Amino acid sequence: MNAGKFRAATGARGDGSFLPNLGKRQAAGRRWAAAFAAATIAAVLVLGALVASIVNDAFGLVAMEYTVDPATLAPGGDIEKLSDAELVAALEGNLKSRRLRALGNEKPLAERERADLLALVEDEVIKWEVVETFSLAESLLGRAEVDAFVAAEHPQAKLVFRSWVNARYLSASQSATAIDAGVRSALIGTLMTILITVATAFPIGIAAAIWLEEYAKDDKWNRFIRVNIYNLAGVPSIIYGMLGLAIFVRALEPVTSGAAFGAAADPTGANGRTILSAGLTLALLVLPVIIINAQEAFRAVPRTLRESGYAVGATKWQVVWHHVLPAAFDRVLTGTIVAVSRAIGETAPLVVVGASTFLTQDPTSVFSKFTTLPIQIYQWTARPQEDFHNIAAAAILVLLVLMLSLNAFAIILRNRLRAKKRFA
Amino acid sequence: MKRDSATDPFDLAVETGETPWALETRGMSVDYGAFRAVKDLTMGFEKRRVTAIIGPSGCGKSTALRAFNRMNDLIPGCRTEGQVLFHGADVYAPEVDPVKVRRWIGMVFQKPNPFPKSVRENILWGARINGYSGDEEELVEGSLRQAALWDEVKDKLDKSALALSGGQQQRLCIARAVAVKPEILLMDEPTSALDPISTSRIEDLLEELKSRYTIIIVTHNMQQAGRVSDRTAFMLLGDLVEYAPTKELFLNPKDGRTENYISGRFG
Incomplete structure (x- = not known):
C-alpha cells in the first residue's frame, strides 16, 4: 500500500529522460548473488567430498585371519582380560622353544611390562593377518553384504571394526605389513624438516623483505629483483627439488651430511640426503612467498x-x-603460516632430494636419512594392497591434523x- | 644546552650560532619529480613566535613545512634545492644527518599519530633514543604539563595512547615532540582533524608554548592563523605571495591575491 503510494508520488516526477530500471538492476544483483552462493556451495561440497573420502578409507571393517584362535587363549577371544601370568603361559604354550629362549635372553618374560606381553601374544602367537578391508561406507551401510562376503570367502576370518589411526599407528615405524606399519618416523621427519625450514626461511625472508621495502632504492636493479622474487614464488616445487639436489645434497654434501661438523656420518650412508637438506630445500621453496608476504605487510604500515x-x-x-616491525608482525606471521602450510605438504621436491622409501628407524639428528608424511602417503598409495591404502588415508588424517594444529x-x-x- | 658532539660541523654551528631568525630559508625549492611544489622560497622565522603559513589546497605550504626538518627526504622522488639555515647551518649540507635536524626541529602532524604504546612510552621513547639520561618521571610530567594534558592522563599513564580522544591524542603528540626539547615545532594543520573544542584547547596551548619554542604552523583556516600567529605568510601555487605581521596581512594586505584569498573570493 505504502509502496504503491511511493511509486505514485515519485513516478510523476522528473522530465521523463530517466527510464524506470530499478527492478532490472536489483534482479541483476540477485542473479550475481546466486552465482556467488553457488560457487561457495560447490567449494564446500568438494572439500566435504575430500574429507569424506579420506575418512571413508581411514576407518572401517577388517576381516582378519589368525594362526592361533584367540578364543582358545581367553574366553571370548579377549586377551586384554588375561592376567600377566596367563599371558606368559600363552606364550610358553605356543612358541617354539628357540624363540622363547631368544625372548628370555632379551628380557625374562616374567619381568616384562603388561603392554609388552600383550603385543608379543598378538604378534607371535595369534599372528593377525588382514585378508580383506572394507570402507567406512560399506561397513556402515552394507553390513549384511560384508558379513555374507566374509563368510563365503574367508570362513576362518574374524570381522572387526578398525580405526586405522590409533595409538599404535602413531607410535610404530614403517613396516612391510600394513597392519604393523606406523607413521612415527615420518611424523618426526616432518616436524624436524619443517623446523629447519622455518628456522632458516623466516629470519632470512623477513630480513630480505625489510631491506627491499625499507632500505633498497627504487631503481631499475631493485625493481628487477622484486619482479623476480614474484616469479620465483610461482616456480613449480619440483624445480626447487632439483636445486636442492644440486646445492645441498651434492655441492654441500660435507655440510649437510654432518661430516664437516665431525658428526658421525649415518652408518647406512645418507650422503647428504638428510633432514637438513630437505629442510633447506623447502626453505628455498617458501622463501619467496615469505618475502612477498612480509613486504606487503611492511607496505601496509601507515606512513x-x-x-x-x-x-x-629516530x-x-x-x-x-x-x-x-611490531606493527607488521601479525601480517608477517600470517604470510609465514600460509607458506609453511604449503611446505608441510610438499612431496615432489623431497622425492628429488632423496627421501628414503623405507625407513624403519627414527631420525636421530638433522644429519639422518629422512622420510616425511607426504612421502609416506605417496608410497603407500602407490602400493597394490588394499590395506596400505587404508594406512595412507590414516596418514593423510595425521598430516591434516598436524597442519591444522600448527x-x-x-x-x-x-x-x-x-x-x-x-x-x- | 649540551650537544652530543663537539666536532660535528652542524653541532658547532648550532652551538655558537645566534642568528636573527630561528630558521631561515634561502631560495628553497621543492620538486616532486618534474613538478615544482615550492618555488624559490626565501623567508625567516622569528624566535619564540608563532608563524602561520596559509594558502589554498595544493599551494605547497605543507611541502615547504616538511622541507624545514627534512621530512621530505622520506618521500621518493622529492628533491629540495636552496638552503634552510638553522642557527646559520644549512640543514641540507651534505655532511648533516637529517636525524639530527629532526631532533632539533620537531613536528606535529595533521592526523594525531601517537605510537601504539602507553602514554608514558609515547613521551619516553623519543627521549630515550636520543640518549636522555635525566629523570624519566619528571620528563613525562613536565612534557604532559607543557601540552596541558597532565591532569587528564596522570591516572592512565600506562594505558594505551590510542584509548585517548582525538584531541588528547594530538596534545600527546605535542608532548611527545617537546619531550626531546627541540627548538622549533613544525605543525602541519594540527587541528584539521579535531572538533572545535579540542581545536581551541590546542590554540590556547600554542600561546603558552611559544614562550619556549619557535612555532611554525600550516593551516587552511584563516581565522586560526589570525587568532594564534604573530606573523603570517600567504602562499599560492608554490610562491610566497606575502609575508607580514598577522594583523597587517589580514587588515591591510599589499597584494591583490592576498586580499582576494582572505576575503574569501577563492580558495
Missing part, C-alpha cells in the same frame, strides 16, 4: 606511524625495529599480538 618516529629524531633502523597455534599467536597492538 604516519613511520613519520611520527622520524619526527622525534634513525631509520629505530623506526623499523620499534614501529614498523595453523591454529599460529593464528592464536597472531590474534594475541593483534590484541596487544591495539591496547598496548
Whole structure:
C-alpha cells in the first residue's frame, strides 16, 4: 500500500529522460548473488567430498585371519582380560622353544611390562593377518553384504571394526605389513624438516623483505629483483627439488651430511640426503612467498606511524625495529603460516632430494636419512594392497591434523599480538 | 644546552650560532619529480613566535613545512634545492644527518599519530633514543604539563595512547615532540582533524608554548592563523605571495591575491 503510494508520488516526477530500471538492476544483483552462493556451495561440497573420502578409507571393517584362535587363549577371544601370568603361559604354550629362549635372553618374560606381553601374544602367537578391508561406507551401510562376503570367502576370518589411526599407528615405524606399519618416523621427519625450514626461511625472508621495502632504492636493479622474487614464488616445487639436489645434497654434501661438523656420518650412508637438506630445500621453496608476504605487510604500515618516529629524531633502523616491525608482525606471521602450510605438504621436491622409501628407524639428528608424511602417503598409495591404502588415508588424517594444529597455534599467536597492538 | 658532539660541523654551528631568525630559508625549492611544489622560497622565522603559513589546497605550504626538518627526504622522488639555515647551518649540507635536524626541529602532524604504546612510552621513547639520561618521571610530567594534558592522563599513564580522544591524542603528540626539547615545532594543520573544542584547547596551548619554542604552523583556516600567529605568510601555487605581521596581512594586505584569498573570493 505504502509502496504503491511511493511509486505514485515519485513516478510523476522528473522530465521523463530517466527510464524506470530499478527492478532490472536489483534482479541483476540477485542473479550475481546466486552465482556467488553457488560457487561457495560447490567449494564446500568438494572439500566435504575430500574429507569424506579420506575418512571413508581411514576407518572401517577388517576381516582378519589368525594362526592361533584367540578364543582358545581367553574366553571370548579377549586377551586384554588375561592376567600377566596367563599371558606368559600363552606364550610358553605356543612358541617354539628357540624363540622363547631368544625372548628370555632379551628380557625374562616374567619381568616384562603388561603392554609388552600383550603385543608379543598378538604378534607371535595369534599372528593377525588382514585378508580383506572394507570402507567406512560399506561397513556402515552394507553390513549384511560384508558379513555374507566374509563368510563365503574367508570362513576362518574374524570381522572387526578398525580405526586405522590409533595409538599404535602413531607410535610404530614403517613396516612391510600394513597392519604393523606406523607413521612415527615420518611424523618426526616432518616436524624436524619443517623446523629447519622455518628456522632458516623466516629470519632470512623477513630480513630480505625489510631491506627491499625499507632500505633498497627504487631503481631499475631493485625493481628487477622484486619482479623476480614474484616469479620465483610461482616456480613449480619440483624445480626447487632439483636445486636442492644440486646445492645441498651434492655441492654441500660435507655440510649437510654432518661430516664437516665431525658428526658421525649415518652408518647406512645418507650422503647428504638428510633432514637438513630437505629442510633447506623447502626453505628455498617458501622463501619467496615469505618475502612477498612480509613486504606487503611492511607496505601496509601507515606512513604516519613511520613519520611520527622520524619526527622525534629516530634513525631509520629505530623506526623499523620499534614501529614498523611490531606493527607488521601479525601480517608477517600470517604470510609465514600460509607458506609453511604449503611446505608441510610438499612431496615432489623431497622425492628429488632423496627421501628414503623405507625407513624403519627414527631420525636421530638433522644429519639422518629422512622420510616425511607426504612421502609416506605417496608410497603407500602407490602400493597394490588394499590395506596400505587404508594406512595412507590414516596418514593423510595425521598430516591434516598436524597442519591444522600448527595453523591454529599460529593464528592464536597472531590474534594475541593483534590484541596487544591495539591496547598496548 | 649540551650537544652530543663537539666536532660535528652542524653541532658547532648550532652551538655558537645566534642568528636573527630561528630558521631561515634561502631560495628553497621543492620538486616532486618534474613538478615544482615550492618555488624559490626565501623567508625567516622569528624566535619564540608563532608563524602561520596559509594558502589554498595544493599551494605547497605543507611541502615547504616538511622541507624545514627534512621530512621530505622520506618521500621518493622529492628533491629540495636552496638552503634552510638553522642557527646559520644549512640543514641540507651534505655532511648533516637529517636525524639530527629532526631532533632539533620537531613536528606535529595533521592526523594525531601517537605510537601504539602507553602514554608514558609515547613521551619516553623519543627521549630515550636520543640518549636522555635525566629523570624519566619528571620528563613525562613536565612534557604532559607543557601540552596541558597532565591532569587528564596522570591516572592512565600506562594505558594505551590510542584509548585517548582525538584531541588528547594530538596534545600527546605535542608532548611527545617537546619531550626531546627541540627548538622549533613544525605543525602541519594540527587541528584539521579535531572538533572545535579540542581545536581551541590546542590554540590556547600554542600561546603558552611559544614562550619556549619557535612555532611554525600550516593551516587552511584563516581565522586560526589570525587568532594564534604573530606573523603570517600567504602562499599560492608554490610562491610566497606575502609575508607580514598577522594583523597587517589580514587588515591591510599589499597584494591583490592576498586580499582576494582572505576575503574569501577563492580558495
